[in-house]
Amino acid sequence: MNPDFxxxxxxxxxxxERARLERVHDLLVAAGPPPDYAAPVRLPLxxxxxxxxxxxxxxxxxxxxxxxxxxxxxxxxxxDSTRSGAPFPGTIAMEGTTAAQSASASLEVLDRDAAGNWxxxxxxxxxxxxxxxxxxxxxxxxxxxxxxLCGSFRTDEKGAAVVPxxxxxxxxxxxxxxxxxxxxxxxxxxx
Amino acid sequence: xxxxxxxxxxxxxxIARVAEGDHVAFEELHGRYSRAVLGLxxxxxxxxxxxxxxxxxxxxxxxxxxxxxxxxxxxxxPWLYAVARNAITDxxxxxxxxxxxxxxxxxxEPDPAxxxxxxxxxxxVHRALEALPDHERPVIELAYWSGLSQSEIASRLAIPxxxxxxxxxxxxxxxxDALEGELA
Numbered sequence: 001m002n003p004d005f006x007x008x009x010x011x012x013x014x015x016x017e018r019a020r021l022e023r024v025h026d027l028l029v030a031a032g033p034p035p036d037y038a039a040p041v042r043l044p045l046x047x048x049x050x051x052x053x054x055x056x057x058x059x060x061x062x063x064x065x066x067x068x069x070x071x072x073x074x075x076x077x078x079x080d081s082t083r084s085g086a087p088f089p090g091t092i093a094m095e096g097t098t099a100a101q102s103a104s105a106s107l108e109v110l111d112r113d114a115a116g117n118w119x120x121x122x123x124x125x126x127x128x129x130x131x132x133x134x135x136x137x138x139x140x141x142x143x144x145x146x147x148x149l150c151g152s153f154r155t156d157e158k159g160a161a162v163v164p165x166x167x168x169x170x171x172x173x174x175x176x177x178x179x180x181x182x183x184x185x186x187x188x189x190x191x
Numbered sequence: 192x193x194x195x196x197x198x199x200x201x202x203x204x205x206i207a208r209v210a211e212g213d214h215v216a217f218e219e220l221h222g223r224y225s226r227a228v229l230g231l232x233x234x235x236x237x238x239x240x241x242x243x244x245x246x247x248x249x250x251x252x253x254x255x256x257x258x259x260x261x262x263x264x265x266x267x268x269p270w271l272y273a274v275a276r277n278a279i280t281d282x283x284x285x286x287x288x289x290x291x292x293x294x295x296x297x298x299x300e301p302d303p304a305x306x307x308x309x310x311x312x313x314x315x316v317h318r319a320l321e322a323l324p325d326h327e328r329p330v331i332e333l334a335y336w337s338g339l340s341q342s343e344i345a346s347r348l349a350i351p352x353x354x355x356x357x358x359x360x361x362x363x364x365x366x367x368d369a370l371e372g373e374l375a
Contacts, residue, residue: 024370
């Protein structure tokens, strides 16, 4: 269902501005949602290539060349926002794996606080509570392996949860995020 | 020392830098257009996996053909759209779509002109969305495509309702600025 334009902008706009915004409203409705591709978008292309090996040899060669160049660029950066999946602050999308196909989540990483920590808001949908009764955990990963725990959470009967978290880590040491059931290393959601 | 904010490079400037082998510019273009390219591919191919492959093909094509971009002939966005669309179509030729079930009745096939216009509209709108500040984009996406009311967005993002309203208006105005001139 499309949102109500009046609710979005109120009723106190001057007519010209209202018409301008209504035009945008119509375009947004016509365009439809952009595909959920936030995580790969934020990754350096080298990592996208690495995660999705190509079928054609020629393309692999090009991708490898780009990967080498981008890796060199990444290594030259000291900014820790480049490797873990997004420039921060920013929002990272997570998708359910085959173990939780309908699940999805977003992780909003806010401005780093004075203490150097990254406050985050993690919102998950359609992740049914674990049959074991154990909570879920959000981890930073390094090369596909659990690296640093960012927080635990439980979902409600609808599979939803919104949880504030805080990561005191140097993101440059990690290159992904994953949700697992406590005590398990099987990914349920990944970036 | 006074901090000087540099203006964001235009798409055309980034393409020109990509033509010189600038990987940083390429990464920036990738960030700006990945979702738009994937959206275009999904619209054409339907299948998510094939669309993601086509998206990667499209960016390789952009990398390869950046030297052919001539800023005198137009802005960067239409050039990128054309290169991406061609790469997606080329990929379709190499791996044809499965034969579709026959459809009953006339008028089921979309008019190509309408389809092209819709694709272009989605392209520029999705590109403009990517340019929104990170604190404004979620309020638009949640309102338009998650079906949340303003109050629900406030709750979801843990921000005051007034902030949601302010960000929504600001984001729509920013989109209006970005889209002026792009769409008739």
